[in-house]
Amino acid sequence: MHPVFLRIGSLAEIHAATATGPLARGRRVIARTGRGIELGEVIGPCGNSRAISDSSVTIVRATTQEDELLIRRLDRHKRQAVEACRTALAESGSPACLLDVDQIFDGGTLVMHFLGPVDDIAASVTKAVAEKYESIVRSRHFAKLLSDGCGPDCGTAEGGGCGTSCSGCAIAAACK
Known part of the structure; x- marks a missing residue:
């Protein structure tokens, strides 16, 4: 896991988060927060293990062109x-x-x-x-695909990575 700090929301709240791979400063990502799926921006690495263990924010993936x-x-x-x-x-x-x-x-x-x-x-x-x-x-269908992909935890280490559940996964391209 790669711990980072994210800037989220119009008030630019800073959250510690975990990513499955390294992410550069300024990279926009899709993150799961307590409010739902949100857009975030990586502001730097997080070396504070306590901040990460207390965080409920996880990075789903980097943003795509879509x-x-x-x-x-x-x-x-x-x-x-x-x-x-x-x-x-x-x-x-x-x-x-x-x-x-x-x-x-x-x-x-x-x-x-x-x-x-x-x-x-x-x-x-x-x-x-x-x-x-x-x-x-x-769009409820879009929201479900965005949240779950082709199944719960799609595109995450817990879900077995991308493309393992179906070939038509809505987020498979973003995970590769």
Whole structure:
């Protein structure tokens, strides 16, 4: 195992993680976190074994060209969701201030970050915007393939590596 530090999310949270192989600084990766499958960026090696043993973050794989295309699509929809939410909050008279949004890589979840308290109006506005966004980008089949590949732990050492379960594995190319 190769321990690294990852930068994840719009707030640039730093997490210790493990990878199956060495990864260069700046490399974008798909990681499994407590929130789901997320995009991360390697910021350097981690020599702290305690940080790794306490970490719940694992690197699934490095991003592929297909992932980068999907990331651009998700970013476009995310920007639209942020602007729609900010506009709706201003029009409703809510004092809530939306800072930014994290999107989970499968497109099924938005995590909204606010400055200060969130009132009932802001809660209902953000719920409506999130539901609209998620209905646009969500693909349950894609999310399942992204998470599982051709079976649980596909592409990991526990699952026997890539391509061992089926020849049509959705993530086989990324694992090679």
